[in-house]
Amino acid sequence: MSEPAVLRALLDALPAGSVLSDPDQMEGYRYDRAMTVRPGMPVAVVRAASTAEVQATLRIASRFSTPVVPRGAGTGLSGGSSAVDGCITLSTERMRAVSVDAPAMVATVQPGALNAEVKAEARRFGLWYPPDPSSFEICSIGGNLATNAGGLCCVRYGVTTDYVLGLEVVLADGRALRLGGATIKDVAGYDLKRLFVGSEGTLGVITEATLRLRPLGPLPSTIAATFADVVDCGRAVARIMATSRPAALELMDAAAIAAVERVRPMGFEAGVGSLLIGQCPVDTTEGARLAAACEECDATYVALTDDPAEGELLMGARRMAIPCVERLGTVLIEDIGVPIPRIPALVGAVAEVAERTDTMIPVIGHAGDGNFHPLVTFDPHDTSARARAEVAFDRIIEVALEMGGTITGEHGVGSLKARHLPGQLGADVLELTGTIKRALDPGGILNPGKWV
């Protein structure tokens, strides 16, 4: 079998070991964690070790008009890095350097570094990189940047884009650009770095980021409050957000609590309608204010602890929710967002959809941001259940849009939600999106066939 010309060009241009083309070796690079997305087969996987290797890859891809799918750690939940047929999958997993400039309070990071590695290196200097997707121990900064990842603490501390001072990006034609720098406030020219953040590899490949760090946060107080129903819980969320800035405010509904209890018991009684877990800096009066707000909204149980270990136990259980639910079936993970006053209506509507489609849909969410992950769960061996789950998935997205919300708050559009994007953006914004895309990637080689 003859080698495709593009593969030969990659093998000629890049060091041995940087290019994989054996299907067995490539298999693990085809998928991310969007379990229902069917990936294509790459012509090659490039494991770039440097910006220069990324540039060489993109120059070759441009020359051969070969699609390029950039890839971080492959933990994405929307199929943003799933392969398309005949593509070059461009993995940044070997570009892993992290260097902290403590006096300037910035970290210079290559895209393959894990979020947890950046946190750990910052902590050595008494500093902190806040964005904390639940997958922070296994997800890469490159993926975080590509999706503008959020997490639990962003309700107080902001999302990925809020920490990006500078980027190095490689454009489709192989040119490397530096956008921004290490200065905190900088309004010279367009905010181009934020155009690349969240663009899911469709405008360029991020090869380095200068990330702002903060002083290490204070230890948290943690509250747990249960409610008989989600209406009371939603009222509590609105009241808390109108008066406080919690460092986390997570909601779990009864089905999500039950799924976690089965694996890692938190000790809640059966019949709890919904659970709110909140955190606040321990050196303020906010914890007590959160607890009071929950009591005023008819919480059935409220506990407040200043013990960080107890708090971490609760937050750890919350972070376990998706893996726990995945033990019960294949999961289509929603990532919708709505304005805060719509939370009770949203959770109620999800319950209705679950009933109408006879599908289990536990709900977890970053309630303080109005960002929810209904977990549409089905038996993968039951084709009727899968069909019903797909109906439920689509209907929940429609509900979010009807409420003035979004199809994705932090996971990205990827393949999974691509067909819903026009419904959110509308024709004119979609056209502007295409205009920007064509201006930066005229050959259309960067992560094609997904949402743009």
Added chain:
Amino acid sequence: MSEPAVLRALLDALPAGSVLSDPDQMEGYRYDRAMTVRPGMPVAVVRAASTAEVQATLRIASRFSTPVVPRGAGTGLSGGSSAVDGCITLSTERMRAVSVDAPAMVATVQPGALNAEVKAEARRFGLWYPPDPSSFEICSIGGNLATNAGGLCCVRYGVTTDYVLGLEVVLADGRALRLGGATIKDVAGYDLKRLFVGSEGTLGVITEATLRLRPLGPLPSTIAATFADVVDCGRAVARIMATSRPAALELMDAAAIAAVERVRPMGFEAGVGSLLIGQCPVDTTEGARLAAACEECDATYVALTDDPAEGELLMGARRMAIPCVERLGTVLIEDIGVPIPRIPALVGAVAEVAERTDTMIPVIGHAGDGNFHPLVTFDPHDTSARARAEVAFDRIIEVALEMGGTITGEHGVGSLKARHLPGQLGADVLELTGTIKRALDPGGILNPGKWV
């Protein structure tokens, strides 16, 4: 004298009173507050009352290839809204509606509303719009959005772009688009709204913004600390930022203190080398930590007060600095930024430039963000002094760039710093800037002849 065709088209399309063409009436719309920028003469000033009138204006401008200079309250410091010859100056001063959705914690705001009006309306609901340029009582939200304005409290609370959830923008061809919405976290598609924020009217005209609000902040503790020299002061800034998140951290050098003392005495002794004014939420221990950091860095005097009135007196004096210096001559206002560790070197270099060019250059700055306003001051009747001031202005910008900094932290590029932008961005980023500009405004009618 015959009426230009574009003026006749505007008069035909827009209600009586929306179009000014009398040179006397237009005079006040030619300038902003960049005192040394020489503005051109518009063919018309359109005082749009609605999005539809903005659209009509841009359609006509496109048809006649007439430049359009969007304008808020005209308080800009960089000449971003100064007229160019033959342009339509498009003022949004009559689009002034502010409406707060308290449960959703957002304000929907037209661009002509003043920053202070948004703050006041939010406060009626116990809510807060933080961005606070020193001119907040007289500057418009439209101008704040166009420049991505900062201010004093952004060191803790962020700049304008951090509060923008949604925008309505009118493109050069007259189409109106809605970007984003009222949802806090939303990663669906490119972050187009943040491309328009800070674009200084070169990509479109913002006709409405959905701004995120916060709970009213706690009252502040205020510290004032003086230092014998700026090296000690710079060390204190770095130490504070490594351990705290002050709600303001302002620096004034000896010349700035003297200029304010002359108008509004703060009671500092002559010979003070530099002054740091900091604020922190009163309900935390941060104020005491700030004071301790100043003492550890050899402050000559440290005072901490929990009295908000006393604190406001100090911050008010700081906000008076530019007007006080303007009594001493014409001022070229710098807006440079550097990484925090470079602060002592920067302030030292400014003093050197002042001496070498025999020019008075008081320095004030948002020290916690590394954003400084050296105030290059000269006698407008002395042509030699003006020439020396211009040399000083340019040299200070070069110094900031040599330190890895920016030519503008919050005021925008405008006309004043346009010729310095290539030095910061470099050829490739400038080319990408042009690519984006041409994609959105192919006729090049939006705020032309400034920096893009």
